[in-house]
Amino acid sequence: MFYHLLYPLHEWCGVFNVFRYITFRTIYAIITAGLLVYFLMPRFITLMKAKQFGQIVREIGPDHQHKAGTPTMGGVVIILAVVTSVLLWGNLNNVYLWASLTVFVLFGIIGFVDDWQKIIHKRNLGLRARQKLILQTLIAIGFLCFIVHLGSFDTRLSVPFFKTFRPDIGIFYFPLVVVILVGSSNAVNLTDGLDGLAIGPFIIVALVYMLFVYLAGHARLAAYLQIAYVPGAGELSIFCGALVGAGLGFLWYNAYPAEIFMGDVGSLSLGAALGTVAVVAKQELLLALAGGVFVAEALSVIIQVTYFKITGGQRIFLMAPLHHHFEKKGWPEPKIIVRFWIIAALLGLVALSTLKLR
Numbered sequence: 001m002f003y004h005l006l007y008p009l010h011e012w013c014g015v016f017n018v019f020r021y022i023t024f025r026t027i028y029a030i031i032t033a034g035l036l037v038y039f040l041m042p043r044f045i046t047l048m049k050a051k052q053f054g055q056i057v058r059e060i061g062p063d064h065q066h067k068a069g070t071p072t073m074g075g076v077v078i079i080l081a082v083v084t085s086v087l088l089w090g091n092l093n094n095v096y097l098w099a100s101l102t103v104f105v106l107f108g109i110i111g112f113v114d115d116w117q118k119i120i121h122k123r124n125l126g127l128r129a130r131q132k133l134i135l136q137t138l139i140a141i142g143f144l145c146f147i148v149h150l151g152s153f154d155t156r157l158s159v160p161f162f163k164t165f166r167p168d169i170g171i172f173y174f175p176l177v178v179v180i181l182v183g184s185s186n187a188v189n190l191t192d193g194l195d196g197l198a199i200g201p202f203i204i205v206a207l208v209y210m211l212f213v214y215l216a217g218h219a220r221l222a223a224y225l226q227i228a229y230v231p232g233a234g235e236l237s238i239f240c241g242a243l244v245g246a247g248l249g250f251l252w253y254n255a256y257p258a259e260i261f262m263g264d265v266g267s268l269s270l271g272a273a274l275g276t277v278a279v280v281a282k283q284e285l286l287l288a289l290a291g292g293v294f295v296a297e298a299l300s301v302i303i304q305v306t307y308f309k310i311t312g313g314q315r316i317f318l319m320a321p322l323h324h325h326f327e328k329k330g331w332p333e334p335k336i337i338v339r340f341w342i343i344a345a346l347l348g349l350v351a352l353s354t355l356k357l358r
C-alpha cells in the first residue's frame, strides 16, 4: 500500500523515492511484522488462556507433561502479521506476492482446522494425516497451475555449486514443485517439537531466501552471479522479510520456556512459505541445504518408521523426530535447541556460499 500511495509523491518531494526500493521496503516489512507479533502475541496468549485453549500433550515419548496447557496456535498471529506487513510494504501488482500469500494462508487454514479440532476435542486427534496431505497437495497443484499459467515456466533445475549445470527435467518438475511445498510444510511441522526449535532455523532459511529471491529478481546481479533471472521475483523479498520479522517476534515468546506454541497453523504455513519462495526463486534444491535441519528431522522419521516396519518394531533412533532422540539421550532441551540453531546457521552460510562457489 505504501508503495502505491507514497512512491508517486517523489515527483513533489524526492524523499518518497525511497519507497521504490525493495531493500528499503523489506527492512520495514521485517520491523512491521516483528512489532505486530511482539505487541499482539501477549494479548493472544491471554485470550487462549482465558478460553483454556492449551496444548494437549501425548503420553508417549519424552516427558512433556509440564508443557500441557501451554497456549498454542500462535501461528494465527504470525499469519496476521505477515499478511499485514506484506500488504503495507509490497507492490500489490506483483503476482508472486499474491500467489505466495495465498499458499501461506491456505496451508495455515489446514493447520488451524487441525489445531482447533484437537483443542475442541481435548485430544490429540486433529485432521487425519491423509486428509491434511490431500488438502496440501491440492493447494500445491493450484499454485503450480498458477505459475505455469503465468507463462515462461522454466523446468530447468538449479543445482547448488554448479554454474552451468541446470538440467531441464521437463514434466518431472511439476511433481517436484508439489513435493517441495508439501514436504517443506510437513518438515517444519515435524521439527516444531521443542521451544524455538522450528522458528530458529526457519528465520535463518527465510533470511537466506530473502537474499536469493532479491538477486533472482535483479537482472544484472542474476547475470553476474549466474543464477536464474526471474522477473518480478524480487518483491518476494518483502514476503521473506515479513516472515523473518514475524519469526523474530514469535521467538520472543516461544523461546525456552515457551509461553506459546505456533500450532500446526504456524508450522504448516511457514513451511509452505519456504517451499513457495524456493520455487519462485528457482532455488529448489538449495532448500534441502539451507533447510537441512528440517530435512534431517523429516528423514529421521522416514528412516525410523521404515526400519520399525521392516524389523517389526526395532528402532534406529531412540525416538523420532531427531530432537526426541537427543532428549532420550538426556540432553537438556535448551542445549538441543541451540545446537540445532548453530547447525542451521552453518547450513545457511554454506547455502549463501553457493552464490560464489559456482
Ligand code: 57M
Pocket (backbone or CB within 6 Å): 055, 056, 057, 058, 059, 060, 061, 062, 064, 067, 072, 073, 189, 190, 191, 192, 193, 194, 195, 196, 197, 254, 258, 260, 261, 262, 263, 264, 267, 301, 304, 305, 308, 315, 318, 319, 320, 321, 324
Ligand atoms: C508435530 N508436534 C509436537 C505444538 C506445535 C509420524 C510421527 C513422527 C509424527 C509426529 C507428530 O505427531 N508430529 C506432530 C509435532 C507437539 O507440538 C505441537 O504441534 C505443533 C507443531 N505441529 O506448535 O502445538 C509437542 O511438541 C512440544 N513443543 C514444544 N515447544 C514448541 O515450541 O515443547 C512444540 C512446540 C507439544 C510440545 O510438547 O505438545 C509433538 O511432538 O507432537 N510424532 C512425534 O513426533 C512423536 N514421535 C513418535 O511417535 N515417534 C515414533 C514413530 C516415529 C515411529 C518412534 O520414534 O518410535 C513424538 N511426539 C510426541 N510424543 N508428542 C513422540 C511422542
